[in-house]
Structure formats: structure tokens, C-alpha cells
Amino acid sequence: MDDILKRLDERLSVTSVVMEESQxxxxxxxxxxxxxxxxxxxxxxxxxxxxxxxxxxxxxxxMPVSVRLALPKWFCDEKGCAQSVFAERLEWLPSYNRRSSRLDSQIRALAFSMSALQTERVCSQFGIRISHDAVLRLVYKTGVDESASPFRRNR
Known part of the structure; x- marks a missing residue:
């Protein structure tokens, strides 16, 4: 598991892994x-x-994987900055996100090949708890290059 997390960020280190029946x-x-x-x-x-x-x-x-990550908060020492304390930002785990970018990309791949309800069912088979509404929100957030479609008419 340590090497999997190291691919996300080399500064990550695993402190413990607990294998339960369900996760x-x-x-x-x-x-x-x-x-x-x-x-x-x-x-x-x-x-x-x-x-x-x-x-x-x-x-x-x-088996679903749940990661609990300890992240540092830092003081901002800049005099004119209104932010006195801030948390370190991670590009592979956007703020307020409950799923990693890798998991989102896999769910997105499923969603583009089947309906949102079917994606919800397939994800539940792998222990990923996601509703079909959340799948649709993920699809709507995805940018699609419209010029690449062979079905688009030239205007």
C-alpha cells in the first residue's frame, strides 16, 4: 500500500494498514x-x-480503501495577508473532495460507458458508495472537447 500512495506523492508515508472484513x-x-x-x-x-x-x-x-491522512497546517508570516493559518493544498486531492482523483477517473470511465444507475450498481459491487446523482455531477464537471465529435456539423 505504501508504494501505491507514493505514486500520488513521494512525501506520503503509511503509518498503519488495518484489513477489516468490509474495507x-x-x-x-x-x-x-x-x-x-x-x-x-x-x-x-x-x-x-x-x-x-x-x-x-x-x-x-x-475491497474499498479508506485513507485517513494527517496533513500539516502552516502559519502565513506575510504581514499584509489576511490568511493567518492555511492548510497545505494537494493537487491530486482537491479541497473538500472525499474521493481521490484516481477513483474519480475510474468512476468517470464507468459513467461514460453506461448509465448513472448502472454505474452506481457496479460501484457498489466494489464497495464504493456513490449515488447516481453524484455520478451525474461528476459527469457534468467533466470538460468535453466538442470539436472532436465526428457527429458535429460544421457551421
Whole structure:
């Protein structure tokens, strides 16, 4: 599991893996020496605290994987910045997202090959809890290049 998470970010380290009957729970930690403030862009290396985020990742076999990740928060030392404390941003796990980008791309691939209801059923077979409405929201967020369609008329 450690090497799978290392592909997402080399700073990730797995602290524990618990195999349960219904899922795999992974505890991980992100080690970093600093981050840039999302508001002013100033680099900070003064740590404030740690907070945890829980998200779902791609299933291992037919077992869903739940990852609990400890992330650092940092002080912003820039005088004019209104953001005094900020959390480190991860490009592969957008803010407020409960699923990894890898899992979203797999769900998206299923959704573009079948209906949202069928995608919900297939995902539930792998232990991924997602509603057909969430599948539709994921599809609507996906940018589609309209010029690539062979069925589009030239105007």
C-alpha cells in the first residue's frame, strides 16, 4: 500500500494498514518542510498543527480503501495577508473532495460507458458508495472537447 500512495506523492508515508472484513483502512502522514499560502503565495516553514482528511481511494481487489491522512497546517508570516493559518493544498486531492482523483477517473470511465444507475450498481459491487446523482455531477464537471465529435456539423 505504501508504494501505491507514493505514486500520488513521494512525501506520503503509511503509518498503519488495518484489513477489516468490509474495507481496508489506511493511516498515512504527509511529511513536508513548508508550503505556499494559497492567498498571497508566500512560502512558510513554520508549522501550526496537523489535521486529518479522510477519503476513498481505488479499491484493492473488491475491497474499498479508506485513507485517513494527517496533513500539516502552516502559519502565513506575510504581514499584509489576511490568511493567518492555511492548510497545505494537494493537487491530486482537491479541497473538500472525499474521493481521490484516481477513483474519480475510474468512476468517470464507468459513467461514460453506461448509465448513472448502472454505474452506481457496479460501484457498489466494489464497495464504493456513490449515488447516481453524484455520478451525474461528476459527469457534468467533466470538460468535453466538442470539436472532436465526428457527429458535429460544421457551421
Amino acid at each position: 481496508i483502512r489506511v493511516e498515512a502522514r504527509l511529511s513536508s518542510n513548508g508550503a505556499s499560502c494559497p492567498r498571497c503565495g508566500c512560502h512558510s516553514s513554520r508549522r501550526h498543527s496537523l489535521y486529518t482528511r479522510t477519503w476513498m481511494d481505488v479499491p484493492e481487489g473488491a
